[in-house]
Amino acid sequence: MNGRVVVIGAGIGGLVSAALLAARGCDVTVLEKEAWVGGKARRVAVDGAEIDGGPTVFTYRGVFDEVFAACGARLDDHVTVRKAEVLARHWWDDAGGHLDLFSDHDASVAAVGSFAGPAAARGYAAFAAEARRIFEVLEDPFLHGDKASTPLPMMWHMGLARLPEMLAMRPFDGMWAALGEHFADPRLQQLFGRYATYCGSSPFKAPATLMLIAHLEARGVWLIEGGIHALARALAGLAERQGARVRCGAAVAEVLTARGRTSGVRLASGEVIPADTVICNGDPSALATGRLGAAARRAVPAIPPAKRSLSALVWYAHAGTGGAGLTHHNVFFSRDYAREFAEIGAGRSPSEPTVYVCAIDRGADHHAAPPPGSATGGRERLQIIVNAPADGDVHTYTPEETERCTSAMMATLERCGLTLEPSFPHRLMTPTDWEHLFPATGGALYGRASHGWAASFQRQGPRTRLPGLYCTGGATHPAAGVPMAALSGQLAARAIAKDLASTRRSRPAATPGGMSMPSPTTGSTG
Structure with a gap:
């Protein structure tokens, strides 16, 4: 199968589409505006330590086994993965103890x-x-x-x-x-x-x-050595071994059209890259608000701000900890969940938030102490997340507000028995920062919120109104999250393969070497 394909964005969905289409013989170029692959799955430097900067929970691994197999490879040959014994540890207060959920039912x-x-x-x-x-x-x-x-x-x-x-x-x-x-x-x-x-x-x-x-x-929850960013790098390498080109620092300014369909893209540098097919691996809001040109703006419906998913306050921290014994995934709950979400719904950061802590240097068993030498100066690497409203396009967090949010986060941890060293080294991402990184989203990290029975059917699918333009990623069908973004990459590649084949009926659709796309009906054993 021939066809020139440009993928805008090197997130999980885009990399999966790129690998699968390249394996089928397409000429694929991935263009990423940032200096890294993985989208939200990145690394952040804090106090001399590299902190996992995006999603931390890896489930449904069978989806990735399918992707690597379709490219003649094995996931385990490219990342080190081990299954977690403890799925997560949950805390409500210092006196009541904690509750672990396990991989064993x-x-x-x-x-x-x-x-x-x-x-x-x-x-x-x-x-x-x-x-x-x-x-x-x-x-x-x-x-x-x-x-x-x-x-x-x-x-x-x-x-x-x-x-x-x-x-x-x-x-x-x-x-x-x-x-x-x-x-x-x-x-x-x-x-x-x-x-x-x-x-x-x-x-x-x-x-x-x-x-x-x-x-x-x-x-099953799995831990990947190097975090989800290591998985993204492995997918980029997989795509490149199939013949795809992955270019970082290459921001796309406009989707180009000719004769009523896509004809390529123009970069911010002015460079034009011709293409028969363009895949937008980003929030569809970037298309709907004209960030990629007038023609692409008409390709997808806009997501009203009221329909946006949650954003988040995320602390990338290198800190000494005490008190509560952490495992890899930890949740410290607020005392009033209804009030917490009412405050977020009203556009305010929660006064007493629920706090998720990923203790990056710890395993996921009963006694998950940091391995020797994993932290310097008694500190360990943490990613700390609090839900927040997706208003980063209309609200800027002041230093006073970020300090108040940090104090509220630490108060929840201390109530549940976990202490962080005072003035710990960290970098904080607010909805304003997420909006800068992913424009037109307000900082929403999951696309459209799944509120009401019809919401899941209102997510953008792989095909758009503009022939030759497709969407993939966690903001598209079927849902948000790492495995769902990979599924969206599979679905986009499948739709593109079908559409290209329909315009080239004289060409065989078989994959070189006998490889084929994963069947949509194949159940995962992840």
Whole structure:
């Protein structure tokens, strides 16, 4: 299969599309405005240490096994991956102890029972079964399937015989209320409601369908040596070995058109790169607001600011810690979850936030002390995240406000028993900073929020209104997150391969060397 393809942005989705299309014989060029590949999955230098600067939770690894296999390679030959024993450690206060969830289901049931009693253990088992059922119903037709504007095509594909299963997805039920059916203990309702934030949504506005995220994590969390950025570098190398070119420091200013379809791109430097196909690996808002030219502006609908997902305050820290024993993934909850999300919904940073801490130098087992020599001066590398409103295009965080947010974050940690050294070395990213890095988003990190039953069907799909222009990435179908961005890359590559083949019917669609695109119906064993 021939075809000149330009990918705008070297995030996970764009790199997956680039590798798969290059493996099928396309002439692929990836253009990244920043100095690194990976998009949000980057490294940040703080106090002489390299801090993981983007997503930290790696699940659904079977998607990446498929991508590497389609290119004649193995994931394990390019990154060092180990499965986590402890999925995450959860804290509410210094006196009540903590709750670990495990990769072993029975261990999680027992832990919930020890923490909140036998009824809670039964509730967790029932919740886990429901989350698994929702995931299994949606995995093939939705996560791996083509984007539809309404549920009807997906339901037709599934067949009326599976109508009871469709209703079991609970699209019209609220997530918070559904969790209340399983958990009388408000701490557990809060814990499992937090999974809505994995796609930048409020647990008080998200549909119960999003409970499937808990099952996806329960299937396995992996730690990658070097973080998700190492995975992005591996994908870039994979694409290059298939013949793709990856250029950093190459900002695209405009998508060019001729005869009603894409004809290439013009860089900020003035250089023009011809292309039959252009893939935008970024938030569709950049297209809709004209950041890539007038022709591309008409290609996708705009996302209203009220529909944006969450943004975040993120501290990249090199700090000494004390008190609470950390594992790799840790969550310290606020005392009033409803107030926290009400404040965010009103455009304010939360006065008492829930805080996620990734202790980068620690493993994910019961006793995850930092390995010897991993930190200097008694410090360890941390990424600390607090949810925030996506208003970075209309609100600038002042020094006084960032200091107030830092104090609120540290107060939550201290209430739960974790102390950080005073004035610890760190760099803070606010929604304003995210807007500068990803223009036209307001700092939204997940595209459109998944609020209401129809929201998931309103995400941008791979095809746009402009022939030859496609979208991929975490802000597109099927959802946000590292594996979903990779799935979007697969879907975009599949759509492009089909469209190119339809214009070159005389050319065979087989991949050189006998490789083929992963089947959309292939289940992952991740």
